[in-house]
Amino acid sequence: MEKERIELLTAIKRRNNDKVIAEKMAHTFAYRRQEVVNEEPGIEDFKDRWPALFQQKEINAEFLRLMALPLEQTFFAQLDRLSSQLIKVIKAKGGATRAKIAGIMRIYDEVEDIGIRRECVLKGLITFLGEDPEDLIKEYSGSCGDDAQMDLKQLTLAIFVIRKKGEGLEESPEDIGIVIEGVEVLHDLTSVASACALLLGLIYALNLAYPKPLRFTFEVFQKIFMQLDQHKMSPKVQNLFGRLQTSQ
Incomplete structure (x- = not known):
């Protein structure tokens, strides 16, 4: 999962790469959620670790994963x-x-x-x-x-x-x-x-x-x-x- 997260850092720098980013974000959801709940990271550090989450599409996708409801x-x-x-x-x-x-x-x-x-x-x-x-x-x-x-x-x-x-x-x-x-x-x-x-x-x-x-x-x-x-x-x-x- 950590390898996937690091690959995401590279993927987000490429243009027209939404599909790859979406797949990797979905795959790493449980790993990311564990980090959020257990470690309570600061926003600046968390944004550096998971920059893809701070995009409009991915916020909607993350909420759908969490609540099974379109945001x-x-x-x-x-x-x-x-x-x-x-x-x-x-x-x-x-x-x-x-x-x-x-x-x-x-x-x-x-x-x-x-x-x-x-x-x-x-x-x-x-x-x-x-x-x-x-x-x-x-x-x-x-x-x-x-x-x-x-x-x-x-x-x-x-x-x-x-x-x-x-x-x-x-x-x-x-x-x-x-x-x-x-x-x-x-x-x-x-x-x-x-x-x-x-x-x-x-x-x-x-x-x-x-x-x-x-x-x-x-x-x-x-x-x-x-x-x-x-x-x-x-x-x-x-x-x-x-x-x-x-x-x-």
Whole structure:
């Protein structure tokens, strides 16, 4: 298995080599999983040892091996299926939360881009749950690249979004990626929703805990979107789940 892992390091450097990489990643799954669970390696070291895992295709493949469930496909399908009910529930929230959500929902109503609309629903959901979207999604202006890089190195787990100076949520960003333990593990992603799904997949693949400030958000991702362990919901998520069922 160690020989296979070393061969993977060479295979990933070759172009148009996805089939070989996929076969070797599947073959070394149990070996890699044992390392993750028993040794709890740091992300930087683990990325050096298993760089192929930190690719969009392989995160999806690893999640499928772990949970027998397609990752991004399921996440997007459930998010889209529940969006109209989620928006109804989110908009019904009162107090200061309503004002925060209003700006997000205004953009949702104005744009047609599916990626941006999904991002609005996710940000509205996080706000509805009493958590802060900025704890998950870190936004930077393209003109402050060095400052962004310094900031990202301090983050434990986050999605970063680089936008052109002066552009808001209505415009597609220049770059979207994921940082874990200060290490940029993915970039050039197509949308924030894709980054959320892939981050969930990485949490499973790397056996990580959900960040406490976002525990309800990730519980919704897991139990409502991915429909995993639904019998053990927190009261807050159970309440949301019940409201979504009754609003269908």
